Amino acid sequence: MxxxxxxxxxxxxxxxxxxxxxxxxxxxxxxxxxxxxxxxxxxxxxxxxxxxxxxxxxxxxxxxxxxxxxxxxxxxxxxxxxxxxxxxxxxxxxKTKKAGIDATAFIAGSATVGEDCYVGNFAYIGENVKIGKNCRIYPHAYIGDNVTIGENCTIYPHATIYNGCVIGNNCILHAGSVIGSDGFGFAPEGDNYKKIPQLGNVVLEDDVEIGANTTIDRAVMDSTIIRRGVKLDNLVQIAHNVEVGENTVMAAQVGIAGSVKIGSHCMFGGQAGLSGHIHVADHVVFGAQCGVISDVKEPATLLGAPAINAKAFMRSSAIFNRLPDMYRQMGQMQREIEQLKKELNK
Structure with a gap:
């Protein structure tokens, strides 16, 4: 053109x-x-x-x-x-879009696939799955039983959607992404750990994009929820029972521990991490490698681990860079003080 x-x-x-x-x-x-x-x-x-x-x-x-x-x-x-x-x-x-059902795709008899969809070779669509119109399911994608997928979605090769999960309209799941794997739940039992069944699901609302090899764990009960417009980069980990607010974005290797509640329009730099069971307000910005261990109750820009206000972090960093010189100066001052004490005690 x-x-x-x-x-x-x-x-x-x-x-x-x-x-x-x-x-x-x-x-x-x-x-x-x-x-x-x-x-x-x-x-x-x-x-x-x-x-x-x-x-x-x-x-x-x-x-x-x-x-x-x-x-x-x-x-x-x-x-x-x-x-x-x-x-x-x-x-x-x-661009010309693929259409139709390839010969080696598997679609369960109880599944329904909407109009103008494409299902690639060796894709698997389980029992009672419902897929809206104009979706693209690429080769080797796996869609488990009782999954619901809205309209205009793209599921790239080797993406996996576990049983019972819900995908909204206009969603994109990149290669290797996993939606609905078990949450990391184990109860101590003597010297061992007993697995806690994860009986919930994952819900992706409309206009969500999930990067390659990103994983979103299913809830213990109820749902892990990714709200409308969220964009997750590659290699992001979202644990069980997390809720990510609308239009929040996360760069690669962000890790969110279980039961965290994140507000809308937040931004996460690469490798930022949040401890479990904390709450984050709307419009919070987390710098790369931020480590957050407590609630963030109002909009802010945070840096460091443990995370603190960005301005305080920059001031602290300036002091940190001067610590070797300050240490030498303090040593010199200590020696001078000792010398003065000797002079005064003569």
Whole structure:
């Protein structure tokens, strides 16, 4: 597909600075721009690339004012990054989608599969499963008995959905993700541990995306709940009976212990970890490798382990970096004090 700068601006509600007829048929990073491609500038730290990029069109924010001549045609929009996502989605939607049931897919007789679905080779769909229309179930995916999946969902190869789990509309489960595995529940019994049956399920609400090899454990009772719009990166672990609030996002290797309740619009940096049974308010930001051991009762940005307010962490870090010098200075002061004591005691 090929689009002109003017066509792109019309779709995005933007304005053109430069040649409105220049056309593009692909995307590129701004630092690796090529003629015939579209790039974007959203982060000011990359501004210097725009003055040399070979990309034909660059999406920029409305408030961008170049400090040097720009060869590329600019399309100014309210949010360059969000506008790029719109264009990428348009291209994705235009791709030919697989349809039909491949010959070696297994679908139980009591299962129902909606219209315009694709089920790939060696996919397994168990008893009493209900799948909405326009879903894509790729090869080797496993969908256990009594699972419900909404419309417009994509289940990639080797994703596993255990019995009784519920997947909403417009959800994406990437390869190797596991929904509904047993929670880590064991009762001490003498020198051993007795497994506690995990009888609940997992509920993913609408518009949830689960990264590759992410695991979400089923509840002991009731449900582990991932609310609408949540996005989980690869290798995230969500334990039993957790509730993750709407539009919360987690980067890779985040670990959430059992029965944690997380508010909406929270952000987790990579490898952040939360102890069990704590509550987190809405709009909390956790830096990478944050370790949280108690409730977070109001919006905040937290860093460190144990996690503290980001400003306090930065002040503490500045002091920490000075500790070797401070230690030497204290040693010198101690020696001087001892010397003064000797002088006074003569």
């Amino acid at each position: 090929e689009f002109s700068a003017q066509q792109i601006a019309s779709v995005l509600g933007g304005t053109v600075e430069g040649n409105p007829e220049v056309k593009v048929n692909n995307f590129s990073k701004i630092e690796e721009g090529k003629p015939g491609t579209l790039s974007f500038l959203a982060n000011p730290k990359y501004e210097h690339f725009i003055y040399n990029t070979e990309a034909s069109i660059v999406l920029v924010n409305n408030d961008f004012t170049p400090s040097e001549p720009v060869k590329a045609t600019l399309v100014k929009v309210a949010n360059a990054y969000a506008s790029l996502a719109i264009l990428l989605n348009m291209v994705e939607q235009a």
